[in-house]
Amino acid sequence: MNTPFRVLWLQSGGCGGCNMSLLCADTQDFSAMWRSAGIELLWHPSLSLESGDQVLDILEDCLQGRTRLDALCIEGSLLRGPHGTGRFHMLAGTDAPMIDWVRKLAAVAEYTLGIGTCAAYGGITAAGSNPTDACGLQFDGEHRGGLLGADYRSLRGLPVINVAGCPTHPGWVTDTLMALAAGLFAEADLDIIGRPRFYADQLVHQGCTRNEFYEYKASAEKPSDLGCMMENLGCKGTQAHGDCNTRLWNGEGSCTRGGFACINCTAPGFEEPGHAFQRTPKLAGIPIGLPIDMPKAWFVALSALSKSATPKRVKQNATSDHPLIAPSVRTPRR
Amino acid sequence: MSRLVVGPFNRVEGDLEVQLDVEDGHVRSARVNATMYRGFEQILLQHAPLDALTYAPRICGICSVSQSIAAARALAGLAGVQPPDNGLLAINLMAATENLADHLSHFYLFFMPDFVRPVYAERPWYPDAVARFTPLQGSQQRLAISARKRWLDLIGTLGGKWPHTGSIQPGGSTRAIDAAERLRLLTRVREFRQFLESELFAAPLERINGLSSESELWAWHAEALGQGDFRQFLQIALDTGLEHLGPGPGLYLSYGAYPRADGSMVFPRGLWNGVTQCAQALDLDDIREDSAHAWLDDAGGPRHPADGQTQPLMEKTDAYTWNKAPRLAGAVLETGAIARQLIAGQALLRDAVARCSATVYTRLLARLLELAQVVPLMESWLIALRPGEPYYRAAALPDKGRAVGLTEAARGALGHWLEVEHGKIARYQIIAPTTWNFSPRDAQGQPGALEQALQGAPVLPGEKSPVAVQHIVRSFDPCMVCTVH
Numbered sequence: 001m002n003t004p005f006r007v008l009w010l011q012s013g014g015c016g017g018c019n020m021s022l023l024c025a026d027t028q029d030f031s032a033m034w035r036s037a038g039i040e041l042l043w044h045p046s047l048s049l050e051s052g053d054q055v056l057d058i059l060e061d062c063l064q065g066r067t068r069l070d071a072l073c074i075e076g077s078l079l080r081g082p083h084g085t086g087r088f089h090m091l092a093g094t095d096a097p098m099i100d101w102v103r104k105l106a107a108v109a110e111y112t113l114g115i116g117t118c119a120a121y122g123g124i125t126a127a128g129s130n131p132t133d134a135c136g137l138q139f140d141g142e143h144r145g146g147l148l149g150a151d152y153r154s155l156r157g158l159p160v161i162n163v164a165g166c167p168t169h170p171g172w173v174t175d176t177l178m179a180l181a182a183g184l185f186a187e188a189d190l191d192i193i194g195r196p197r198f199y200a201d202q203l204v205h206q207g208c209t210r211n212e213f214y215e216y217k218a219s220a221e222k223p224s225d226l227g228c229m230m231e232n233l234g235c236k237g238t239q240a241h242g243d244c245n246t247r248l249w250n251g252e253g254s255c256t257r258g259g260f261a262c263i264n265c266t267a268p269g270f271e272e273p274g275h276a277f278q279r280t281p282k283l284a285g286i287p288i289g290l291p292i293d294m295p296k297a298w299f300v301a302l303s304a305l306s307k308s309a310t311p312k313r314v315k316q317n318a319t320s321d322h323p324l325i326a327p328s329v330r331t332p333r334r
Numbered sequence: 335m336s337r338l339v340v341g342p343f344n345r346v347e348g349d350l351e352v353q354l355d356v357e358d359g360h361v362r363s364a365r366v367n368a369t370m371y372r373g374f375e376q377i378l379l380q381h382a383p384l385d386a387l388t389y390a391p392r393i394c395g396i397c398s399v400s401q402s403i404a405a406a407r408a409l410a411g412l413a414g415v416q417p418p419d420n421g422l423l424a425i426n427l428m429a430a431t432e433n434l435a436d437h438l439s440h441f442y443l444f445f446m447p448d449f450v451r452p453v454y455a456e457r458p459w460y461p462d463a464v465a466r467f468t469p470l471q472g473s474q475q476r477l478a479i480s481a482r483k484r485w486l487d488l489i490g491t492l493g494g495k496w497p498h499t500g501s502i503q504p505g506g507s508t509r510a511i512d513a514a515e516r517l518r519l520l521t522r523v524r525e526f527r528q529f530l531e532s533e534l535f536a537a538p539l540e541r542i543n544g545l546s547s548e549s550e551l552w553a554w555h556a557e558a559l560g561q562g563d564f565r566q567f568l569q570i571a572l573d574t575g576l577e578h579l580g581p582g583p584g585l586y587l588s589y590g591a592y593p594r595a596d597g598s599m600v601f602p603r604g605l606w607n608g609v610t611q612c613a614q615a616l617d618l619d620d621i622r623e624d625s626a627h628a629w630l631d632d633a634g635g636p637r638h639p640a641d642g643q644t645q646p647l648m649e650k651t652d653a654y655t656w657n658k659a660p661r662l663a664g665a666v667l668e669t670g671a672i673a674r675q676l677i678a679g680q681a682l683l684r685d686a687v688a689r690c691s692a693t694v695y696t697r698l699l700a701r702l703l704e705l706a707q708v709v710p711l712m713e714s715w716l717i718a719l720r721p722g723e724p725y726y727r728a729a730a731l732p733d734k735g736r737a738v739g740l741t742e743a744a745r746g747a748l749g750h751w752l753e754v755e756h757g758k759i760a761r762y763q764i765i766a767p768t769t770w771n772f773s774p775r776d777a778q779g780q781p782g783a784l785e786q787a788l789q790g791a792p793v794l795p796g797e798k799s800p801v802a803v804q805h806i807v808r809s810f811d812p813c814m815v816c817t818v819h
Contacts, residue, residue, distance in 0.1 A: 020398075088372070091341075224503075277387075321510040
């Protein structure tokens with residue numbers, strides 16, 4: 001590991017939250033974590049000393065091949081508007097649209113990463129009327145294309161790596177970069193929409209602390225209730241890809257542990273679900289979005305059965321913000 | 335006269351460009367350009383009102399909880415509901431956690447690193463500053479990132495995750511804290527107190543909070559020269575003239591922070607007049623947003639945010655930013671920790687501002703003093719929680735109505751003006767703290783707060799990104815993604 005694996009982190013049409021999230025990486029010493037993995041942050045918006053003309057020198061060194069750019073990390077959507085000009089975000093100090101900078105840098109990057117759902121698929125900035133014509137690096141919502149086009153490959157032959165999430169989890173970013181730096185990441189490690197499979201092959205439902213309520217379809221009726229939020233409160237944890245409830249967020253957190261619905265933020269199009277976020281759309285009383293890989297008939301049958309078998313404890317606790325009934329204590333028989 | 339275009343700035347949130355006209359080694363005039371537009375005020379239209387709780391926090395990844403609170407308060411105003419005591423406390427705890435995390439990040443990550451620049455290599459404090467504050471290497475910066483991570487774990491428990499928690503609702507918090515969790519949170523707050531007392535202040539927080547004048551501050555400073563990062567900052571401030579660098583407009587705004595159940599606030603709402611040194615009442619009706627120099631349609635002239643509009647319009651000769659210019663009865667305001675603490679009557683800060691007004695030094699001082707003040711408050715709020723009692727109160731939203739949601743982000747006054755028609759969002763206007771501080775000129779040609787603060791800043795020979803300009807810009811702790819939204 002003589003030459004470091006150099007990471008350049010740039011921001012465009014997003015909120016900066018993925019970067020803020022990254023700084024919450026679970027380590028005692030953030031800088032030692034990178035250094036010990038052979039990674040150098042070439043430039044980072046919250047950390048680097050270089051500002052103004054010094055930043056432009058760094059970008060120019062990458063473009064001219066004087067500095068090898070191992071990983072180009074883009075955070076935020078790419079703003080193509082108005083009318084394809086990209087003028088909704090001009091990189092400060094350059095009089096050039098950010099989308100032009102991203103195109104040029106992506107052409108010299110060994111790997112290109114979309115950090116967060118904005119950079120991956122368009123995300124929140126593409127919601128509503130999408131006033132800025134926002135898209136992702138290689139996706140426009142669920143459609144391949146985006147800023148760089150469906151055929152884009154970075155110098156190492158990979159498509160854009162979509163570390164999607166809103167925000168993305170710091171561990172998703174550090175694990176991806178460390179695997180890349182160690183040469184332990186290949187195209188087979190991406191799912192069909194470019195997300196690293198180490199977190200995207202899991203469901204938010206797995207490890208959810210509300211699973212006992214789910215089993216019995218003992219549902220929360222209002223925010224703060226302890227019950228399962230799938231039936232009424234819009235929770236998509238049974239369909240959403242992410243290890244949120246096994247890896248956890250900020251210590252012991254996750255959306256469902258925080259008492260609010262999973263909104264499937266790692267997926268393209270999550271920003272416009274077609275219904276109010278906090279309400280589950282239903283057809284004839286059955287949620288439209290069923291657990292992934294579950295046939296509807298079985299879901300309906302199982303729901304009916306489990307509802308009728310719900311213990312009183314589970315049923316009552318489901319609509320309270322703290323347990324009203326504790327599990328009974330059964331002493332082992334001798 | 336020569337012109338400098340400075341950007342991209344980092345160690346501010348979002349993208350920022352500053353245009354400087356320089357004459358005789360000083361900035362003669364400045365124009366501040368917020369270079370990115372995302373259009374949240376357009377995106378939010380026609381959504382279900384509660385959807386604002388998903389979109390609004392995502393305006394900003396560093397003021398996310400503050401954006402959630404402003405949205406939740408606007409919706410609460412519409413529904414006519416107030417969170418129960420536990421809900422109020424839980425939300426105040428999250429707001430305080432985010433604000434203090436931001437103050438910590440500002441000091442250690444954003445502001446202090448500029449003093450390791452070679453331009454200061456001859457100063458006596460330079461080797462020590464390099465050892466403490468060099469990005470990713472300085473001993474204190476590394477400890478601060480670690481402390482910040484542990485600190486934000488509070489929101490993991492209180493609200494699921496940070497940023498973009500969904501637990502903050504009009505009727506309170508979705509996450510009831512039980513008795514064991516309360517103790518864990520208290521332990522975590524005390525751990526942060528320990529960091530502040532050993533590394534930042536090298537003194538008990540109560541000692542810092544007891545300093546009531548600048549003479550007491552400097553006497554305390556002289557007690558143990560070089561001990562703690564706060565003393566080191568004071569040393570540098572004195573040596574580099576930060577006391578007089580970057581004076582603001584002299585009129586300060588706070589919407590008030592940390593409401594109590596009786597409607598009063600821990601840090602009250604109002605204005606502070608730097609000339610008369612008196613607090614004044616704030617009339618929200620006096621606010622206007624002026625888009626004369628923004629790439630936005632300004633037909634009809636300045637508008638109150640309740641009647642505001644946001645429509646991009648590139649073909650405007652006088653425009654140079656995406657940011658509107660908010661004014662209060664025509665006046666330019668400054669907002670932030672300095673405003674909060676002046677209005678709240680923080681004695682040391684009032685004394686310092688009476689001597690040298692809002693400058694780089696007093697803006698920094700205000701944040702650090704707030705860190706010392708709010709941690710003990712948080713300890714008392716955790717003790718006041720009553721596990722088993724409700725954190726949330728349900729309420730129905732009407733199909734029609736107008737409301738405003740106000741809060742204090744780390745950077746100052748944040749307001750959301752909401753209008754609902756036929757059960758959908760018909761208007762949503764946001765004025766963020768840096769919208770005030772980094773506003774462009776208005777129709778009268780009056781420069782914004784930063785534009786005024788930059789006038790007269792020294793520019794050294796050969797400087798392309800003048801270091802004094804960087805100090806002044808960062809002293810506001812700008813958040814550019816909030817600014818334009």
